[in-house]
Amino acid sequence: MNFLNLGALWGLLFLAVPILLLFLLSRKTLVLPWAAYEWMRDSIVNHRREFEITDLLKLISKLLLLLALTLFCARPFLNTRGQGGNLILALDVSPSMNSRLESGTRLERAKSIAAEVIDRHEGAVSLFTYGSKLDPIIGSFTTDKGLLKAELSRIRGAAGYNGAAQLIEQVRALPLFAEASRVMLLGDFQTCWYGESGGIARALDTLGSRFPMVWVQVDPRAAPDNVAITDLVMTPEGAFGGRPAFFECLLRNGLSVATGDRILTVSVDRHIQQRQIIRLKGGENRRLAFSTTFTAPGWHTLKLELDNDALLEDNVHYAAVNVPPPLNVVAVVPATHGGAYPADLYVKAALGSVLPDASLNYRSVSPLEFETLQLNSAHLVILFGLALMPGSPLAAQVETFTKRGGGVLAFLPAIQADEALAAGVRSTLVPESTLDPQHLAGGWGEFFLAPELKAESVRFKNFATLSGISPGEVRLVSTAGAVAAVRTNGLGRIAVVGFVPAPAQSSLPFNPNFVQLLLRMVWETRNWPALYHDRGIPSGRTDERAGDSLLPDIKPDRAYSLLDEKGVSRALTVEGVGGEKRLAMPLDLPAGLYSIREDGVERLQFGHNLDTGDSLLEPVTARALEQARDKGLTYTDAGSLGRLVSRRDFGWLTIGLLLAALLFEAYAHFLRKHR
Amino acid sequence: MERPRQLLKYLNPDAIAHIAAVGFKPLERVEGSFVGNHRSPFHGFAIEFAGHRQYVPGDDLRHLDWKVFFKSGRYYTKQYELETNFLAHILVDVSSSMTFAHKHGRKLDYAAFMAVALASAVTAQGDQVAATLFANEIVTLLPPSGSEDAAINLSRALAEAPVKDRTAVGRVLTHLAEQIGRRKVVFVISDFFGDVDATFDGIQRLLYGKNEVILLHVLDPLELDFNYPGRVELVELEGAGRLRLEGRNIRQSYNALFGKYLDDFVTRSRKLNVDCIRCVTSANFGVTIAKYLNTRVLTQGGRP
Numbered sequence: 001m002n003f004l005n006l007g008a009l010w011g012l013l014f015l016a017v018p019i020l021l022l023f024l025l026s027r028k029t030l031v032l033p034w035a036a037y038e039w040m041r042d043s044i045v046n047h048r049r050e051f052e053i054t055d056l057l058k059l060i061s062k063l064l065l066l067l068a069l070t071l072f073c074a075r076p077f078l079n080t081r082g083q084g085g086n087l088i089l090a091l092d093v094s095p096s097m098n099s100r101l102e103s104g105t106r107l108e109r110a111k112s113i114a115a116e117v118i119d120r121h122e123g124a125v126s127l128f129t130y131g132s133k134l135d136p137i138i139g140s141f142t143t144d145k146g147l148l149k150a151e152l153s154r155i156r157g158a159a160g161y162n163g164a165a166q167l168i169e170q171v172r173a174l175p176l177f178a179e180a181s182r183v184m185l186l187g188d189f190q191t192c193w194y195g196e197s198g199g200i201a202r203a204l205d206t207l208g209s210r211f212p213m214v215w216v217q218v219d220p221r222a223a224p225d226n227v228a229i230t231d232l233v234m235t236p237e238g239a240f241g242g243r244p245a246f247f248e249c250l251l252r253n254g255l256s257v258a259t260g261d262r263i264l265t266v267s268v269d270r271h272i273q274q275r276q277i278i279r280l281k282g283g284e285n286r287r288l289a290f291s292t293t294f295t296a297p298g299w300h301t302l303k304l305e306l307d308n309d310a311l312l313e314d315n316v317h318y319a320a321v322n323v324p325p326p327l328n329v330v331a332v333v334p335a336t337h338g339g340a341y342p343a344d345l346y347v348k349a350a351l352g353s354v355l356p357d358a359s360l361n362y363r364s365v366s367p368l369e370f371e372t373l374q375l376n377s378a379h380l381v382i383l384f385g386l387a388l389m390p391g392s393p394l395a396a397q398v399e400t401f402t403k404r405g406g407g408v409l410a411f412l413p414a415i416q417a418d419e420a421l422a423a424g425v426r427s428t429l430v431p432e433s434t435l436d437p438q439h440l441a442g443g444w445g446e447f448f449l450a451p452e453l454k455a456e457s458v459r460f461k462n463f464a465t466l467s468g469i470s471p472g473e474v475r476l477v478s479t480a481g482a483v484a485a486v487r488t489n490g491l492g493r494i495a496v497v498g499f500v501p502a503p504a505q506s507s508l509p510f511n512p513n514f515v516q517l518l519l520r521m522v523w524e525t526r527n528w529p530a531l532y533h534d535r536g537i538p539s540g541r542t543d544e545r546a547g548d549s550l551l552p553d554i555k556p557d558r559a560y561s562l563l564d565e566k567g568v569s570r571a572l573t574v575e576g577v578g579g580e581k582r583l584a585m586p587l588d589l590p591a592g593l594y595s596i597r598e599d600g601v602e603r604l605q606f607g608h609n610l611d612t613g614d615s616l617l618e619p620v621t622a623r624a625l626e627q628a629r630d631k632g633l634t635y636t637d638a639g640s641l642g643r644l645v646s647r648r649d650f651g652w653l654t655i656g657l658l659l660a661a662l663l664f665e666a667y668a669h670f671l672r673k674h675r
Numbered sequence: 676m677e678r679p680r681q682l683l684k685y686l687n688p689d690a691i692a693h694i695a696a697v698g699f700k701p702l703e704r705v706e707g708s709f710v711g712n713h714r715s716p717f718h719g720f721a722i723e724f725a726g727h728r729q730y731v732p733g734d735d736l737r738h739l740d741w742k743v744f745f746k747s748g749r750y751y752t753k754q755y756e757l758e759t760n761f762l763a764h765i766l767v768d769v770s771s772s773m774t775f776a777h778k779h780g781r782k783l784d785y786a787a788f789m790a791v792a793l794a795s796a797v798t799a800q801g802d803q804v805a806a807t808l809f810a811n812e813i814v815t816l817l818p819p820s821g822s823e824d825a826a827i828n829l830s831r832a833l834a835e836a837p838v839k840d841r842t843a844v845g846r847v848l849t850h851l852a853e854q855i856g857r858r859k860v861v862f863v864i865s866d867f868f869g870d871v872d873a874t875f876d877g878i879q880r881l882l883y884g885k886n887e888v889i890l891l892h893v894l895d896p897l898e899l900d901f902n903y904p905g906r907v908e909l910v911e912l913e914g915a916g917r918l919r920l921e922g923r924n925i926r927q928s929y930n931a932l933f934g935k936y937l938d939d940f941v942t943r944s945r946k947l948n949v950d951c952i953r954c955v956t957s958a959n960f961g962v963t964i965a966k967y968l969n970t971r972v973l974t975q976g977g978r979p
Binding site for chain 1: 777895910912913931
């Protein structure tokens with residue numbers, strides 16, 4: 001126990017006063033010659049013990065009264081971590097701190113608690129925020145409470161988050177850490193933030209032997225309801241004008257308990273298109289598929305929205321979809337065949353069955369025609385049973401076309417071993433084989449995993465397996481080896497397939513899923529970026545396409561600007577040198593739909609979303625903290641904060657002592673009155 | 676050469692006037708040495724005719740009733756009520772316990788004032804007073820006297836009386852009962868702290884001689900109600916005992932015990948048909964005695 005007014009403890013000396021008074025008064029006694037001695041003597045003999053008790057009770061009562069008065073003046077408080085000293089105060093400003101409480105958000109509550117800590121703390125304080133990293137607000141220790149509170153009020157939420165272990169290491173690296181007597185973090189400390197619990201303990205070890213680090217949980221709720229939209233992907237079939245495009249959004253229940261009914265709303269071009277009722281199990285991550293039809297090529301907006309819960313920021317996901325113009329296909333069929341080529345007819349019919357006429361221009365040519373054909377308007381070239389021998393005019397045309405950004409889908413002839421060679425991919429003739437569904441997952445053949453399909457349902461009679469390709473380029477695998485691969489060549493892509501989709505060579509064209517397979521092959525070789533969205537710019541993750549990395553061909557002499565949905569524009573600067581130029585996006589960009597303009601002309605649109613990495617709002621469990629506690633970590637909540645900061649007066653102690661004094665006095669009075 | 680102040684120390688004219696105005700009249704017949712205003716048990720020759728008795732040789736012929744002789748031829752002597760004065764014995768306790776004083780002076784002084792006032796009032800109405808100062812035995816004995824000097828002598832005796840250690844009222848009363856004879860008035864002024872049974876034995880001996888006994892119980896207010904809140908060390912006046920105590924703690928139990936003693940004392944007095952007047956030193960003694968005497972007059976022989 002410490003005391004705010006230590007000098008008042010001198011008042012304890014006054015405790016000696018009643019004792020001395022009792023002693024002195026007992027010595028300074030009136031001596032009275034007494035006549036009725038006999039009766040007085042008898043009275044004392046009968047009641048001697050009670051006199052002693054009442055005297056004692058009254059003495060105790062006086063002592064308690066004085067003690068209460070002294071403690072009231074000394075203002076005691078209990079502080080297990082010591083009083084005063086230099087305090088590093090850091091507030092969590094990650095997106096999860098926007099979670100709403102009964103009044104305000106977690107961040108507002110953290111600021112309120114921080115203000116209280118600043119008020120009560122007797123020593124100096126430095127102020128930091130932490131999201132993706134530890135940022136100084138007041139990077140040196142100060143006792144100017146006014147300044148601290150003014151800066152505190154200016155703190156805003158930020159995007160990005162980081163793990164607890166990294167944060168502790170950043171604290172350790174602070175120059176003023178050596179002068180700090182305590183570090184106090186105010187945050188929500190979700191389970192996801194901790195990572196491995198042993199890591200926190202190890203990180204705490206770096207602070208020194210049992211360094212007093214205090215984590216103050218600002219959210220008193222055990223399980224704040226929260227479902228987040230964490231991602232949005234387009235299926236590999238791509239987006240074509242007039243044809244439904246398929247998307248999958250990833251929903252995550254941030255709690256270990258099941259949700260109630262939640263409504264997901266999908267809006268296209270700001271018009272609500274569909275609603276779904278969803279219900280997630282505890283901790284479930286679910287891919288939810290939906291489709292929408294974009295009638296025309298060009299930019300379209302997509303907005304997914306969940307109904308209200310504890311954290312609104314992760315309930316919405318914005319994206320822009322750039323639907324490509326109608327697909328111009330040039331099919332090259334062998335000249336040896338007179339009339340129609342069956343595979344060509346089959347592919348044309350298959351594409352025609354899924355793409356509207358307006359979205360597909362299909363033209364079949366002979367190799368000879370192809371060699372002299374101007375391919376400026378073509379998007380895709382399909383080769384049927386033609387070997388791409390190096391040095392041949394056909395191969396040269398294909399090489400040129402793909403390097404300029406065109407797509408090639410080459411169904412290789414399976415006639416002679418090592419005969420087929422395209423884009424450096426060698427082929428080997430295989431008499432007969434079946435597809436192995438186990439090797440199809442993640443590639444074009446995912447649909448073969450449908451339970452109604454059987455592996456033996458797809459057979460190849462004469463086909464080629466591919467070699468000289470990396471595992472990442474393989475798309476379709478048979479029991480004999482890879483039969484389809486995609487390789488980037490220049491700005492374009494070339495897909496090499498070891499069979500011709502004709503009945504004589506494979507039963508695959510008769511499979512009802514072949515159309516889907518074909519569409520995936522077409523979309524991949526088309527190489528058209530359709531979905532534009534990100535998941536928080538500063539998070540540093542590499543698997544996202546943030547707004548600043550979407551725009552190719554950035555020229556430093558052009559003026560770029562960012563326009564939001566309300567029409568507010570802000571200038572963007574070009575960063576980097578050489579071919580690594582990029583646009584510097586604002587860090588405080590709120591979630592929404594934006595467009596990037598180059599010299600006033602729209603170049604692209606994109607949806608900007610907040611990082612949902614820490615939207616798992618469930619607070620850490622006691623078990624996860626056990627190891628860390630042993631290293632000096634104090635995990636507490638705002639309600640128990642009083643014992644960790646100074647000036648926690650023990651008013652109840654004073655009142656208790658007064659009550660006890662009253663009780664003793666009353667009991668003494670009772671004894672004297674009734675006995 | 677005695678100083679007048681010492682002689683008149685306990686003479687209080689106001690109190691004497693109060694008491695003398697009411698006067699003291701014995702309830703029973705008294706035996707006196709001289710003719711007085713009080714009824715005597717003896718018959719004699721005076722103005723109050725009492726009856727006839729047959730003449731016997733030796734009777735004074737002046738009291739023969741000749742009218743009866745002429746009518747009946749027999750000699751009868753006329754008899755008359757004898758009226759006499761009375762002798763009041765005033766017994767004053769001068770033991771150590773009577774020296775207790777708190778805020779209202781010593782009980783002994785209070786008793787002395789009462790004794791002198793009574794003596795003065797009695798002699799003023801022509802009766803005689805004898806005084807006895809006692810403790811555990813008789814200390815001073817003043818012979819019967821009808822003169823006004825009796826009060827002065829008593830005052831002087833009280834002023835000079837040595838204070839003895841213990842009270843033995845019973846023994847003194849018993850001894851006195853053998854000496855004073857019959858039909859006297861006895862005032863006992865004391866705090867009666869001592870053997871109560873012995874005290875009442877002595878009173879009974881006095882009553883056996885048809886004496887009228889009046890008890891003047893002198894008490895200090897602090898003895899009646901021990902209202903002293905602080906710490907006090909009590910030193911026994913008639914012994915060597917010492918008690919250290921907190922006044923507020925002892926008050927209730929002491930008051931209860933002492934009250935019981937007083938109630939018992941009064942009850943026993945009433946049983947013996949003896950007047951017991953509680954004289955608290957905080958009250959004016961003249962008023963206290965006058966009030967008692969008035970009550971005697973009003974009740975015509977009844978007890979106050």
